Amino acid sequence: MKVIAYDLGTGGVKASLYNEKMETLAKSFVEYSTNYVGRLHEQNIEDWWNGVATSTRKLLADSSTSADEVRAVALSGHSLVSIPLDTNNSPLEMHVPIWSDGRAVDETQEFFKSIPYEEWYMTTGNGFPPECYPVFKLMWLKKHKREIYDKTCKVAGSKDYINLLLTGNLCTDYSYASGSGVYDLRKQMYRKDFLRVANLKEDLFPQIVESHSIVGYITDEAAKFIGLKSGTAVACGGVDNGCMALGAVGAEEKKIYLSLGSSSWVPVNSRKPVLDFKTKPYVFAHIEKDMYTSAYSIFAGGSSYRWIKDVISDGNTRDYEWLNAQAAMSPVGANGVIFNPSLAGGTTQDRSVNIKGGFIGLTLGVKQKDLIRAVMEGVALNLKYSVDLLSQQTEISDEILICGGGSKSDLWLSIFADVFNMKIRKTNVDQDAASLGAAAIAMRSIGLWQDYHLIPHLHKLEKLTLPDKENTEKYKKIQKKFLKVADMLAQLGDEFVEIDNQ
Structure with a gap:
C-alpha cells in the first residue's frame, strides 16, 4: 500500500512516494517557470498538470511500483491563486496570477473605503500585502477583463484545480480557503458581506471540506494521462503553509519551526490565530481542524546568502562550503559589520515596505x-525579531526545528542557536515537510491514520545545536544595533521614494 504526495510549489512540483510506514520510496521534481512583468506574476496552469503527470510516471518507474499499489494521493498547493472557471468547470484563462502577483493595488484601496483595513485583517489574518489575495485579484479581473469575469462561475486554487482534473469535482479545504481574502478565521466561513463590498458574486469560492476528505476518485481520462489507476482516492489536501506546518511539527500547540529557504519564515501552531494589526503576522487555518499556523517572514533569507556568494564569486567557482569556511574565520559580530537582508523589500514586521538591504559598520579593516x-548573522537577527514577536503574542516551545536549504550549514545552525538562544533541531525531514504533510493527509483520507500524532515520530534527529552562553550575550547587544539599523533603513527608504517622486 502506497500514497503519493504532490508539493505544488512556486518553482515546480515535488512529488514523493511513501509506503504504509511513511518511508520515502522515491522523489521527483519537475520545474516550471513564472512570467514576471512588473507587478504581474503569472504561471501557466498546464505546466502544473504536466508536472504532476511527469513526476507520477517517474516515481512509479524509479521505485518499480505498479499503479495498483497506490491507494491515495494528496496535494499541497501554493497559496492565493484563483483560476476562473466557467459553468462546465473549464478554465477561462490558462495563465493566472500566483501568490506574489501585486496588480490589484487600486482594488484594495477601493475595498478599504467600505471595510477598514484593520477590520479586514483582524477577521482574515491575511498579513501579506492585501493586493496578493484572491478577492482583490478577482476585483481586478472584473474591472480589466469583464468578459472573463462575466463567464466565471467558480474559482479554483492551485491544488484544487489539479484535484478537479483528477476527479471532475471541485471543492477546497479550510487551510486554502483561509487565504481567499474573504474567510473569517474564527467563524470558519466565507464572509458574504466582504464579497458584496467587493462587488463580486457571492458563490465564487468553492465549498469547504476538511483536508482529509476524499473529494473523488481518479477518472479514466486522468488515469491515462498521469499513469495511475482509475478509482484511486484523491484527498482534498491543503495550502502549502498548512501542509508544511503539519509535516514539520505536526498538530501540536506551541510548536514552531524555521523554514530557511530563498524566503524564510517562522510559524507557530496554536488554537487561536495570532493577530496583531501593527506587525501583521500572516495566518492560515491549520490542516488540523480548529488550529492555526501564524507566521512572520522575510523575503530574502537563503537568497541573501546566495546573493553574497554570487557577488563574491564574480565568475569564479565558489561553493557554499567555501563560503562557510570563510565566514567561520570571522568572529561573532563580523568585526562590527551589520547586514540587513531586506534585498527583496520589506515585510509586515518592517516599518516600511520601502526598506532596502544594506551593510553598515564598514571600515578599512573589514575583510x-x-x-x-x-549576511548569515543578518538573516538570523531578522528572524530572531520574528521569534520575539511571536513569543510576545502566544506561547512557543523552547526549541525550534529548522528545515530548508540553509540547514545544511553547521555554522549557520550555530549562529541561529546563539542568536535565538534556543536549541536548534535538524531532522531527516528537512526540505520535505510539505510533502510529508500531504502524505499524512492521504493516509488519513483512506483510514490508515485517524489523526496526525505520529508525525513527530517520523522525524529522526540528525543534529541538535545548543546555544553558547557567551555568544548569546554578544548577540543580545548586536540585536539592539540591528533593530536600530533596520529602522534607519526603513526611514531612508521612505525618504528616497519621496525624493524620486518629486
Missing part, C-alpha cells in the same frame, strides 16, 4: 570573510 558572516 571578505566578515561580509559573508554578516
